[in-house]
Amino acid sequence: MAWQPNDTVFPPFFYLESLDIPPSQAYAAIIMATLTYCFIIAGNMTIILCITLNRSLHKPMYLMLLNLLVNDLIGATLFFPQLISGIALEDRSVYCASCVLQAMMVHVYAGGDYVILTAMAYDRFLAICRPLRYGVMMSRANLLKVVLAIVVTDLAVVSPLYCLLARLRLCGNSITDMYCNNASLLKLACGDTAVNNYYGIFVAAFLQGMSLIAVIFTYVQILVACLANKQSDTKSKALRTCGTHLTVFLVFQVTTMFKVLAHRFNQVSPYLRRAAGVSIFLLPPIVNPLIYGLNTKEIRNIVIHFFTKKKMTNFDR
Template sequence: MENYTYNSFILQLEGLNVSNESIYPVFLFFLFSYLFILVANVGIAVLVFTDKNLHQPMYLLFCNLPFNDILGNSIMVPRLLIDILRPPSERLISYYECVVQAFTTHMFGTTSHTVLMIMAFDRYVAICHPLRYAAIMTNKMVIKLTVSAWGVAFVLVGILLGLTIRLNRCRTKIMNPYCDNASLFKLSCESVFVNNVYGLTFTVVLLSASIGSIVLTYTQITIVCLTSKNKSLNSKALKTCSTHLMVYLIMMFSGMIIIILHRFPQYSDYRKLSAILFVLVPGSLNPIIYGVQSKEIRKFLFEMFCTKKCLASCKK
């Protein structure tokens, strides 16, 4: 018979099942991945805000992604690194810290969709209505889109977690390497029907809006490119849209792996690892993809390193 502990404020994380031989390689992999994410995303964000040539709506909207990647990884990876080095019995977390971690984790996933949606709108206006682009995508519009992306995510996730924290808890073990909404409401012995209904509705609405907006905008962009004989416009569309689409597909692919593995309980360890990679992979690849594809960013980096080399050679 299961022992129940009601409304305990100390919870236990199951964590990753890592063999003794793999502890340090796994620890170093996550550590260096996290450090790379911090350096790359902070670097890209600082670059955009300091270089006036990059003060364009496309890059200002993109800056939401580095901030979101830093936030999502910083709330999860440091705690994960500590738990890897601890024995399972010592992987304890307070209930309030767990709620904050769950809220931030879901904010990361939801904001990834909403930010890419407003970036799709920016590309649509730039390519389908180039003459009106400056009039539509003003600084005020960029601020409105950014606030909307984060505000919608905040409200949706706030309701999601609000429905969970109202429940009484009778269990203390989180069957995951980190806290999320599902892990939290599974601690309850009460009915979680409302949580399941809202969670399903939340997922369907978010994915429908996300996929729908991408399909709609890219359909319009494709039609314009096929009917236009402007090679310069088509080349610009191909470069900027391929970057945005690549980032979107990476995020969707990382998320779909988790959903698929949920259907196979025997692969729970792989599901846990994929849940961690869902945060690590986009955070690592997003700055690389935009840094390589963006002519302005490449030019800035080239000039910066060229100047340093010239100064070094002059000193010699």
């Protein structure tokens, strides 16, 4: 439904892009989306509970991983419930306030993952290259400061995007995306959006560039330290731990870059743009718990022990 601009800056409703799902396939789509969301919740909550309930995992690396998985759950929750209800009710309308809140939280989620992954790279750098100072530099007090710095940095970078958006008048209410985000809302603006575009590019460059530079720097230092270490067991463990983090970082870096580029170029196919948009809510929340759960020995052993013990308990009954 078209909306004609009047004295209000924002329309009362926004209409998200149609999913183009035939009625005959609606139930299958609902089941698939629901199972995917449940799988994401189960996978992330399993690792979160492992870390929370086991004091042996109350270490800086695992506590930062806990923050990463909670952030991924938030990201998935921003997308899947709305997707499922939209298919079930055949209604793609969303209240203005809900749309703007979702758009802001999407940026907070993406920015949060970048900042957390950067902090995790720094943690690995200290643990491997500065082991004698690690206990002091990553004490509980300092870890709390790191977590607060992550939250403050994320909000401080993302909030101006929506302060700049609030000054613009929108001339439409049809969002060309499967969920609300800053880029799609900005396309509806009537006035000059140059400042918004420049700051949006700065945010993407800052978050992605900062994390990429930090990860390259820390991993070059880690690689040099591992090559200089003559103890094969220590070297193998360090490389395995860093390989896990690097895989997670690359998955998120590629998916978000794909998403940013898909919105910047109008020639991109709408189906490709949809795939890029969905990937940031799908791949990291699925991949992260799988990679850390399977590749981190401490977590893997706790998960196996938990399910083995539960199975034996049920068998004894």
